[in-house]
Amino acid sequence: MALFFNFKTQKSGSEPAAGILCSAWHPEFPILAVAMDNCTVSLYNEEGDKHDQNGVSRPNVHCSCLAWHPKNKLLCSGWKDGTLLFWSEEEGQRESTPIHADHAITALCWNASGTRLLTADKSGQLGVWKIDGKNRLTPMIQHKKNGAITHLAFRTRNKKSDADKGDGDNSADGLAMEDLDASPDDEKNMAAKFNKDCMFFFGGQEGIIYLADDNGNIQPSSSPLESPVAAILYYANKDGLVCLTQGMHLAYWTIDSQWQFNQVMKVKVSATQNTDGGMTQVMWVGPGLLVTSNNENVLRFWNLEKDENYLLQFPERDDKDENRKPSLEKIACIAYNRLKRVLASGTRDGRMVFWQFVGTESTVSPEDWEPYAEIDVDPGIHEIQCGPGENLLSASLQGCVSILHETILKRKMSKNNCIVQLSPECVFVETLDPPQSNHTVKSGLRIKGLDIYGRHFCVWDGKKIEVYEIEESTGPSILHSVDRVATTVAIHSDFIFLANGNRVEVHKHNMQQQTAAQNLTFSETTEGFPICMDVHGDFLVVATDKHFIKLWRLGSEAKPHGQPPYAKNLFTEPNIEITSVKINCKGSQVSILTKTKDEARHFVQSTKLHVYDVDGDKMYHYDFMAQSRFPISHCWDQEEPRLLACETRRFGVVQETPTLEDSEASSRIEVTTLFVNSDKGVMPQEPMPLDRNLTALVGLAVPNLYFYARFASTDSARDTRMEVKPIPNFEKIDCSDPKVKEALVNFSFYLTMGNMDEAYKAVKAIKDENVWHNMAQMCVKTKRLDVAEMCLGNMQDAKAARALREAKREPETEAQVAMLAIHLNMIDEAERLYKQCKRYDLLNMLYMACGKWDLALNTAENHDRIHLRTIHYTYARYHEVTGDLTGAIQEYEASRNHRYEVPRMLWENQQISELEQYVESSGDKDLLAWWAQYVESSG
Numbered sequence: 001m002a003l004f005f006n007f008k009t010q011k012s013g014s015e016p017a018a019g020i021l022c023s024a025w026h027p028e029f030p031i032l033a034v035a036m037d038n039c040t041v042s043l044y045n046e047e048g049d050k051h052d053q054n055g056v057s058r059p060n061v062h063c064s065c066l067a068w069h070p071k072n073k074l075l076c077s078g079w080k081d082g083t084l085l086f087w088s089e090e091e092g093q094r095e096s097t098p099i100h101a102d103h104a105i106t107a108l109c110w111n112a113s114g115t116r117l118l119t120a121d122k123s124g125q126l127g128v129w130k131i132d133g134k135n136r137l138t139p140m141i142q143h144k145k146n147g148a149i150t151h152l153a154f155r156t157r158n159k160k161s162d163a164d165k166g167d168g169d170n171s172a173d174g175l176a177m178e179d180l181d182a183s184p185d186d187e188k189n190m191a192a193k194f195n196k197d198c199m200f201f202f203g204g205q206e207g208i209i210y211l212a213d214d215n216g217n218i219q220p221s222s223s224p225l226e227s228p229v230a231a232i233l234y235y236a237n238k239d240g241l242v243c244l245t246q247g248m249h250l251a252y253w254t255i256d257s258q259w260q261f262n263q264v265m266k267v268k269v270s271a272t273q274n275t276d277g278g279m280t281q282v283m284w285v286g287p288g289l290l291v292t293s294n295n296e297n298v299l300r301f302w303n304l305e306k307d308e309n310y311l312l313q314f315p316e317r318d319d320k321d322e323n324r325k326p327s328l329e330k331i332a333c334i335a336y337n338r339l340k341r342v343l344a345s346g347t348r349d350g351r352m353v354f355w356q357f358v359g360t361e362s363t364v365s366p367e368d369w370e371p372y373a374e375i376d377v378d379p380g381i382h383e384i385q386c387g388p389g390e391n392l393l394s395a396s397l398q399g400c401v402s403i404l405h406e407t408i409l410k411r412k413m414s415k416n417n418c419i420v421q422l423s424p425e426c427v428f429v430e431t432l433d434p435p436q437s438n439h440t441v442k443s444g445l446r447i448k449g450l451d452i453y454g455r456h457f458c459v460w461d462g463k464k465i466e467v468y469e470i471e472e473s474t475g476p477s478i479l480h481s482v483d484r485v486a487t488t489v490a491i492h493s494d495f496i497f498l499a500n501g502n503r504v505e506v507h508k509h510n511m512q513q514q515t516a517a518q519n520l521t522f523s524e525t526t527e528g529f530p531i532c533m534d535v536h537g538d539f540l541v542v543a544t545d546k547h548f549i550k551l552w553r554l555g556s557e558a559k560p561h562g563q564p565p566y567a568k569n570l571f572t573e574p575n576i577e578i579t580s581v582k583i584n585c586k587g588s589q590v591s592i593l594t595k596t597k598d599e600a601r602h603f604v605q606s607t608k609l610h611v612y613d614v615d616g617d618k619m620y621h622y623d624f625m626a627q628s629r630f631p632i633s634h635c636w637d638q639e640e641p642r643l644l645a646c647e648t649r650r651f652g653v654v655q656e657t658p659t660l661e662d663s664e665a666s667s668r669i670e671v672t673t674l675f676v677n678s679d680k681g682v683m684p685q686e687p688m689p690l691d692r693n694l695t696a697l698v699g700l701a702v703p704n705l706y707f708y709a710r711f712a713s714t715d716s717a718r719d720t721r722m723e724v725k726p727i728p729n730f731e732k733i734d735c736s737d738p739k740v741k742e743a744l745v746n747f748s749f750y751l752t753m754g755n756m757d758e759a760y761k762a763v764k765a766i767k768d769e770n771v772w773h774n775m776a777q778m779c780v781k782t783k784r785l786d787v788a789e790m791c792l793g794n795m796q797d798a799k800a801a802r803a804l805r806e807a808k809r810e811p812e813t814e815a816q817v818a819m820l821a822i823h824l825n826m827i828d829e830a831e832r833l834y835k836q837c838k839r840y841d842l843l844n845m846l847y848m849a850c851g852k853w854d855l856a857l858n859t860a861e862n863h864d865r866i867h868l869r870t871i872h873y874t875y876a877r878y879h880e881v882t883g884d885l886t887g888a889i890q891e892y893e894a895s896r897n898h899r900y901e902v903p904r905m906l907w908e909n910q911q912i913s914e915l916e917q918y919v920e921s922s923g924d925k926d927l928l929a930w931w932a933q934y935v936e937s938s939g
Contacts, residue, residue, distance in 0.1 A: 004375050005424050007048035007403045020396040024066040025387040033075050034401050035063035041077050048403050056087045067108035074135055078105025109152035116198055120149035128214045140214045147205030151232045155199040194259050201241055203229040221261040231282040244282040285336050293334045308364045335384035346381035377402045408632050412452050413699025419452045420708045429476050430722045439475040451491045460489045467509050482511040490535045492554055499530035527567050532581055539587035543578045547571040563617045586641040588614050589676050591634050605630045609646050611676050620681035624648050638701040645673050647697040671697050675752045683752045686728045686781045703730030733774045780821045788820050812837040840864040869895045899926055
């Protein structure tokens with residue numbers, strides 16, 4: 001499940017308590033504007049601190065709406081007295097512009113390029129404004145209608161549809177304002193007059209939707225709605241418009257070549273009318289997929305492409321609090337993150353539930369949404385807003401805003417000591433070596449990063465650093481707390497490394513001297529500024545914002561390591577940003593994770609794991625795109641320099657329709673171990689799916705992977721959050737002997753690389769039968785039957801070897817491997833393999849051998865009907881042997897062998913009276929004739 005850090009907006013000591021009216025995130029920058037009932041608009045960063053101490057304010061007037069410029073740091077705020085106020089990063093608050101005199105501004109909307117601004121007020125007046133490069137407004141046109149205009153939406157330019165509808169007038173400037181009440185003759189020429197570069201929709205209290213442009217042209221919808229507009233959405237795929245009314249009518253129009261509204265759908269949403277003050281919301285959550293929320297305990301989805309709908313029930317709480325009534329919880333507001341396809345919902349009592357879309361474009365059901373997270377904030381949620389990127393969300397409460405920052409857990413393992421960040425102020429530390437101990441440490445900092453080396457660890461917030469030592473008897477104790485500016489920090493046994501500007505400062509742990517013991521410098525213009533670094537063993541790697549990395553060998557001083565020139569430019573693409581680097585224990589390989597900038601200029605996690613080979617001066621890549629996954633963390637083994645582990649997460653949307661087997665096998669979070677070789681590059685092994693109790697991968701030390709668990713272990717005598725899982729290839733193998741461990745690592749390495757000769761040489765000296773048995777199980781997962789034969793020979797398992805030779809007659813490799821799995825007691829793996837190659841006949845034989853008769857019959861019904869009667873007959877024989885004659889009769893009848901088998905069975909069991917009763921009740925002519933002959937022959 002996701003982890004969220006909750007940062008509350010902080011007010012200064014002189015500010016009175018104030019309620020939240022509305023809020024808005026900038027679409028590209030992590031700046032949140034919050035309008036409050038103390039007549040101010042405050043600006044906050046992603047951690048709840050003031051971005052600008054002054055903000056925007058007006059005496060005795062409340063702000064009514066907010067809108068950020070789509071590209072620039074320019075905020076437009078509308079106020080109850082009709083005034084428009086701008087704030088910019090450079091100028092701060094600008095002079096007010098009274099454009100809607102004495103009428104409250106009800107809606108603001110920018111176009112996608114930020115060149116036009118729409119303003120609407122309570123009296124029904126709408127203004128179109130042009131904005132220049134200096135953020136100055138010029139009036140273009142005004143529209144006046146009856147009743148308040150409350151909703152605005154620009155028509156996103158669609159070149160294909162525009163081409164179908166003719167060229168039209170593309171001029172956007174220099175036209176005089178004209179009367180909107182055009183004559184019927186003028187209306188016939190509307191299609192030619194419309195400026196397709198600036199068209200928009202608006203509606204409100206009047207219940208009519210209008211299409212207009214900045215030339216003064218306007219076109220109403222074909223028929224008025226029964227109630228005021230509650231929401232309007234532009235449907236870019238179909239060049240249409242969707243509208244939800246306060247009376248819960250959902251209407252959908254397309255726009256034809258003459259810019260006329262053509263109604264496609266109008267339905268009454270079967271929901272109660274909102275009378276409790278909650279928000280009525282409708283929003284896109286996928287191509288052609290809408291969700292509506294109306295202060296109920298369900299969300300209603302509409303697929304306009306397929307004209308289908310479904311409900312998603314708000315889940316009940318897991319706790320047993322009798323004071324709550326989970327079934328009566330109502331969803332107050334919703335928000336949607338399109339990058340991750342995550343839908344968030346909130347209730348008045350502070351409960352927030354998240355779902356992620358995991359379906360396909362062809363599926364339409366509640367199962368398309370998987371539970372993603374559930375958190376509690378303070379009561380009083382009345383608005384949720386998604387911030388820029390993937391990880392920011394805000395919830396407006398009664399007196400503040402909770403800024404929720406979804407984070408990848410910061411964690412690290414060093415020499416059997418683990419550290420995990422739990423919250424903005426707390427870390428969890430556990431020592432795995434005897435005597436084992438674990439502690440939760442609360443820092444005085446708002447932690448932005450952490451690092452650990454042996455029994456020393458540090459945390460920092462960018463301005464201050466705290467260094468701790470883990471004592472065997474007392475646990476962690478703080479050694480030093482020093483004010484130092486640093487973008488990132490790493491720690492070694494004797495030194496601490498601080499990235500500051502274009503250099504990395506090397507200090508002793510106490511950092512009492514202001515002057516660094518050594519400075520590791522970067523060229524500011526060519527190499528850039530350090531942004532992330534890692535220490536492993538006696539090696540340090542640093543990555544910069546211009547895609548350079550440098551390595552050092554650590555001793556009494558840091559010395560350059562690798563091939564000269566020591567600064568390596570790894571990526572030439574400008575849209576890539578390095579997010580994490582890790583170096584192995586020998587300093588020979590560096591793994592890198594990156595982000596790439598998408599079409600909307602948002603950074604999204606890359607699907608590739610990059611590895612730089614220091615000795616060969618080469619780059620290798622492994623792309624998880626084929627598995628519809630992306631990496632979120634990585635770590636090298638503590639002692640094995642060729643092995644690393646990568647934690648991956650599944651995309652929110654599955655590209656192709658998955659089979660049942662694929663769905664079962666695809667976990668939301670998986671860990672994949674990979675070997676790195678100079679000749680073959682990066683070679684993955686079998687992935688390991690994580691159950692929901694395992695929150696994050698912390699470290700790797702053959703033969704185990706170490707995870708931070710959501711709940712303390714109940715199997716251990718001590719309270720621990722660290723859970724140890726064997727690497728899939730090392731399950732049930734005793735690696736306490738270093739020689740056995742080394743041999744198995746080499747065997748796994750060469751097996752992964754496809755070098756069978758070296759793989760056999762690595763383990764031929766091992767005599768332990770259990771080791772060979774587990775290596776044979778490894779061969780099932782890698783589908784290496786040649787290696788499996790070698791393992792079976794060393795196990796002296798003649799029966800399994802013979803079965804494997806006979807299985808090679810099967811044409812499918814999976815069927816051959818499945819037979820090996822059966823003899824190694826890997827029944828679940830054999831079942832999966834048979835399903836994978838669609839050998840349902842062999843799968844049914846497996847089910848029958850395991851006594852899974854219901855599964856066998858169900859599989860035969862759906863996939864193997866040619867053997868259905870045979871399975872019924874075999875099941876009948878099973879019932880007969882076990883003494884269940886009634887069940888045997890039913891199965892013999894289903895197999896259509898009852899005329900012979902039932903009389904035989906009852907006769908052999910000396911149940912003559914039951915046989916007579918069965919024959920007479922059956923009404924079967926053949927059975928009656930046989931019974932008559934029997935009675936006649938017996939006199």
